[in-house]
Every structure is written in structure tokens, then in C-alpha cells.
Amino acid sequence: MTGIVGRSVASITGALRAVFTAEQIAENDGFLQRRDPRVTLISIAGFALAVMISRQVSVTMCFGLLTIILARLSVVPLRQLAARSAVVPLISALIVLPQAIIMPGEVLLSFTGVTITVTGVEYVILFTLRVGVGIGLLSLIVLTTPFSAVIAALRSLHVPVALVWVISITYRYLFLFFDELQRLILARNSRTTGRTSLRGAWRDARCMVGSFLLRTLDRGERVGRGMRARGGARAPSPYGRLKQIDIYGYILLAISGFAVIITGVIRWGL
Template identity: 70%
Template sequence: MTGVVGRSAETLTGALRAVFAAERIADADGFLQRRDPRVSLCAITALALAVVITRTLVVVLCFAVLTVALARLSAVPLRRLVARAAVVPLVSALVVLPQAVLMPGDALLRIAGLTVTDAGIAYVVFFALRVGVGVALLSLLVVTTPFSAVVAAMRDLYVPVALVWVIAVTYRYLFLFFDELQRLVLARNSRTTGRGGPREGWRDARRLAGTFLLRALDRGERVGRGMRARGGARPPSPYRRSRHVDAADYALLALAAVAVVASGVIRWSP
């Protein structure tokens, strides 16, 4: 496939593979790598919750500094962490961008009869920053803890089995579906000569979407039958790593608890 649609499909495939292929960092000797997976899951989730409930820029910046500190202590490259966490806040900023002209405030500039206010711009920037810090915290959990350990921690914390199933199957077979998309794009490119216009690109995109949907459904049926043939009716039982909760684990949990309480107090205090 040629054109923007084909390049976008290839870029999306490579980006998603890179997002879920960060197991090497989990083998490093860092702070979060040495923590019990149950502690990491609870603490990072609590810190992300604290970021979500806050409404103060200073508090969000403090959480950003804490995220950078955890990344440095856990041997996570900041460039990779920023690259992983940048997509979601950018999309979130686009979603709330109309607030820049809808919220009342002092006018900054006028574009095509629309007035951009300072309060609207501040809201968009703050919203994107808050989402970015929360996603960066969750990315730290993903890159510093093996996925099997995360699933085992959810089982130990009595997360509903249905939710664990959905997360495990989605993670394990997302590669498979996007490999199928990559093969479809490669097959189309091998049968296409020259560069088509936008109309040809969108026509190819419609055909690709239909074929990919049918193949994804067929592959999902085969995956389900294979799982049932191998005892897939039982709950997922990933490999567990026997670790003991030490003083650093308790300190991380205490930090997360204090962060949640402080964020709640700052937000709802009169």
C-alpha cells in the first residue's frame, strides 16, 4: 500500500511492538526492578491515582519530578520513557483543545472569529501534563516489571479473574494481530507499482480494513480453540517470582499512600 494510510499502518505497527517489547529493562538492577511486583503494582497505581485527582499545577510538577527520580533509580532511559508517554497526552490535548475557546477568560488572540483565552490554554496544558505524568508512571510499571509478574501480582491481589484474562490475552496476542496487519500491508506493497493519489490510498485502506477485520476474527477463533484445547478454561497461572517484602517496599507503599492522601486533602480542602 502506498500513501499516508500505508505509512501510518506501518508506523503504528512498529510503535506498538516497541511499546510492548521492553522486557530488557525489567532485567536491570534498578529500584523498581528489586521491588515485589505486588508492591510495585499497588504503589504505581496509587501514584497515578493521586495524579488524576489533583487539580494543582505545583502538585503535578512534584509528581513529574518523582517520576523522573524513580526512572533514574530504576535505570530507565528518560528519552524512552518520554517517547512512550508522549502519545497519549498529545491525543488528550487534541480532545480538549476546544476548551481553549470555550472557557471564559482574558483573550490571548483571535483566529477566524474565535477567541482563545488564557484560562482555556491553561486548562489544555494542565490536562495534557496531568495525563502525561500518569501515563509515565504506568509506563514505569510496564518497563520495570515483567508482564507475567504483573499478572501474578493481580492474581495475588484478588483482581477479578475475568479482568486478568482480558489483560493477559490482550497483551499476549496483540503482537499477533498487528503482525497480521503488517503482512497485509507488505502483501499490498508487493503488488503495487508507482505511487497512487489520495483516492487510491483511501480505497486501499477500506479494502485493508475489511480484510484485516475478517482475518482478525478468524485468528481470534483459532486462538480461542487452541487455548481451550490446552486447558484454557482454567484461570491464567503465570510464572511467579518468590520475593520478600523488605523495608524499601514498605517505604514505597507509604510514599504512595501519603501522596494519595495529600492530593485528596489539597484538592478538597476549603
């Protein structure tokens, strides 16, 4: 499948695969890399919860600054962190953008019968910042902690086995999913000569969807049979080993808990 559709699908596939193959940063000697994975999960989850609780732009920006500090201490390139954290906030901003018109409040701008309010604009900005900071915090877990260590930490924290199963299988199967899509695109391109019009590209894409769905389901069945043949009925057995929680880990946990409490006090106590 050539043309704009083929290039778009190939670009999206490569970008999605890159999300799940960025564990090389986890090998760096950074602050979060040296912490026990359980500490990383609990503390980052606490900061993300505090961001969800916050209803003030200034508080959310403070957590954004904290995210940048943790990234710098953990040798995470800020450009890469921003690239991973920018798509979802932008989509969220587009979704809530009508609130700038719908929400009542002091008029900020009015043209052709459309009124933009200060309250609406503040809501859009706050919502976008909260989503961006939350995604940035969660991205730090992926970038600084190997997936096997995350699974080991979830098991150690007594997360339900069914949920750990879903996370583990989804993560592993996504690699096969994207490989299957790339193989289909490569096979179609190898049988196509010259350039294809947009209409022809969409026709090729329509024809490829059915084949891709069937091959994906078949691959999923084979993966399931392979797992059962290798003892897949048992709970996931992660390779990652947990580390000893040091003083810095306890400090990070304390800061995370303190952040949740302070954010709750600011929201409901003032």
C-alpha cells in the same frame, strides 16, 4: 499497498508493536525492578490516583519530578519514557483546547472576536500535565515489570479472574493482530509494481480492510480453540514469581499512601 497509506500503516504497526516489546528494560538492575511486582503496582497506582486528585499545577509538577526520579533510579531512559508518554497528552490537549475559549475568567488574549481566558489556559495546562504524568507513571510499570510478573501480582492481589483474563488475552492477542496486519501489507506490496497514487492507495486499503477483518476473526477463533484445548477454562497461570517485600518496598508503599492523603488534603482540606 504502497504509497503514503502503506508507509503510514507500517509505521503505526511497528510503533504499536514496540509498545509491547520493551520488556528488556525490566531486566536491568534498577530500583523498581528489584521491588516486588505487587509493591510496584500498588505504589504506582497510588501515585496515579494522587495525580488524578490534584487540581494544582505545582502539585502535578511535583509528581512529574517524582516520575523522573523513579525512572532514573530504575535505569529507564528518559527519552524513551517521554516518547511513550507524549502521544496521549498531546491528543488530550487538542481535545480540551476549546476550554481556553469557553471557560469564563480574566481575559488573557483577544483577537477577531475570540477571547482566551486565563482560567481556560490554566485548565488546559493542568489537564495535559495530569494526563502526561499519569501515563508516565503507568509506563514505568510496563517498562520495569515483565508482563508475566504483572499477571502474577494481579492474581496475588485477588483481582477478579475475569479482569485478569481480559488483560492477559488482550496483551497476547495484540502480537498476533499486528503480525497479521504486517503480513497483509507485505503480501500486497510484493504484488505491486511501481509507485501508487494516494487515490490508488486508499482503494487498496479499502479492499484490504475486509480481508484483514475476516482473517483477524478467524485467528481469534483459532486462538480460542487452542487455549481451550490446552486447559484454557482454568484461570491464568502466570510464570512470574513474586519477590519478598523488603524495607524499601514498604517505604515506597508508605510514600504512595502519604502522597494520596496529602493531595486529598490540599484539594479538599485547604
